[in-house]
Structure formats: structure tokens, C-alpha cells
């Protein structure tokens with residue numbers, strides 16, 4: 001392949017709908033990845049970043065590269081599913097879970113309304129969110145966990161990000177919201193990274209899965225689906241939210257990201273218990 005000169009920059013506006021569809025077909029054929037569920041604008045932006053990195057002049061040249069390079073297919077899929085996360089991202093939401101939501105859910109379990117507390121993080125990236133919950137539970141709900149079995153599961157479509165999650169090792173930028181006290185208690189230095197102690201790592205299981213196929217997820221009393229829906233088209237957001245509603249029992253809790261909200265008819269299946277933190281209860 002001929003390298004593009006330095007002054008060629010591929011703008012996402014230059015990727016036509018037809019070209020995006022062609023790239024989607026290649027990904028679906030070779031990686032079983034459904035690009036059509038995500039917003040076109042977002043996909044075009046991410047594809048153009050890969051086109052620039054691979055110095056392809058246009059989408060046709062990039063499609064040829066994709067057909068020849070399994071590595072580029074992996075890199076593109078990774079670029080399309082954004083894995084930015086942080087421990088205790090939006091700390092005020094974790095405060096709300098600690099002071100209101102979790103006491104209520106543990107109370108319901110103790111009253112025999114549920115046999116265990118099952119927490120599911122959909123789109124969990126490198127495990128920052130489920131591990132933050134594990135730390136929160138260990139810090140504030142140890143007594144409750146002696147009598148109520150508690151399970152935390154993180155799911156994501158990306159196998160590589162889940163492999164990193166299982167290692168439980170993090171660079172500094174992921175730990176900005178972790179207090180000095182919690183760092184000492186739950187992290188150990190590991191080269192340039194910090195590694196979670198086994199006590200916390202063992203509290204979370206990970207499962208590779210596609211959020212658009214929620215039928216595979218186990219029933220949960222608390223589902224977090226934060227900063228993930230935002231990348232999907234509105235009809236797919238609604239489909240995903242209906243799938244989530246199906247795995248939550250009445251009284252179960254759903255938490256969305258700060259810039260996400262319930263859309264369409266699925267709003268009838270929830271009541272908002274804290275609109276600011278995007279926390280909803282299944283009716």
C-alpha cells in the first residue's frame with residue numbers, strides 16, 4: 001500500500017454513509033460486530049482516527065486494509081468501543097448508592113424479598129466501576145454481606161478490556177477519585193501501575209457479552225449502565241433499556257450515566273428516584 005503524504009488528513013465528513021456501511025459489513029463478517037447499532041457520527045469520527053493512523057488516503061483504501069489485516073480489524077473495533085473509565089467516576093452517584101440505594105436493597109434482601117444482592121455493570125470497560133462498587137461494599141456493608149450473599153458482575157463486548165479488568169492493574173489516570181486512605185488499603189504498587197488486592201479482585205466476575213443481547217444477562221437487583229448507551233442510536237438505546245428492565249425485578253435499580261436518560265416507552269417501566277444522578281427504580 002502507498003503511504004499518504006503528511007498533509008492528507010481524513011475528516012469524518014469525508015466518510016460517506018455508503019462507505020461506513022461497507023466498513024460495517026467487513027466488521028460484521030470478520031468480527032461479528034454490529035456497527036449499525038451505534039450513532040453514525042460517532043462511528044465516522046472513530047473510523048477517521050484509524051484512517052489517519054494507518055495513513056490511508058480514503059475509505060476505499062482503508063476497506064482494503066481491513067480486508068487484509070486482522071490486526072487492523074482488532075484496532076478498529078477497539079477504537080469504536082470507547083473504554084474510558086475511572087474508579088468512582090461521578091463520586092456523588094456512589095454517595096447516593098451508599099446512603100440510600102444499597103441500604104434499601106440490603107434491607108429488602110434481609111426481609112426475604114430477594115435471595116441475594118446481584119449487581120451488574122453493563123459496559124464495564126477495565127473493571128473500574130464494578131471494582132469501585134466492591135470497595136464501597138467492603139468499606140460500608142461488611143456486616144450486611146455476612147448475611148446477604150452479594151455478587152458483582154462486569155460485562156463488556158471487548159475481550160481485551162476484560163482481560164485487563166481481570167488483572168486489576170491500573171495507571172494513575174484511572175485512580176484520581178480514589179482517596180489516599182483507600183489506596184493504602186486496597187491497592188499495591190506494581191511497576192508504573194497500582195494493583196488491586198485479591199480481596200477486592202475476588203469480589204467481581206467478568207463476562208464478555210453484547211449489551212444488545214441482554215437475554216443472556218442474569219437477573220440483577222442493581223444494574224449500572226453508565227456512559228455506554230450514549231454511543232447507540234435511539235432505537236437501540238430503547239431496545240437495550242427494555243432488555244435491562246427485563247432483568248430487573250420490581251423495585252430493582254438502574255443507574256445511567258450523567259448524560260444519559262430513559263428514552264421512549266421504556267420510561268413507563270421505571271420511576272426516577274434521583275434524576276440528578278440518573279437513578280431509576282423498576283416499577
Ligand SMILES: C[S@@+](CC[C@H](N)C(=O)[O-])C[C@H]1O[C@@H](n2cnc3c(N)ncnc32)[C@H](O)[C@@H]1O
Nearest residue numbers: 081082085123125156157158210211226227228
Ligand atoms: C465509555 S466505557 C464506560 C465504562 C463505565 N461504565 C464507566 O461509566 O466508566 C463504554 C464501554 O461500553 C462497552 N461497549 C460498547 N459497545 C458495547 C456492546 N455492544 N455491548 C457491551 N459493551 C459495549 C465498551 O467496550 C466500553 O468498555
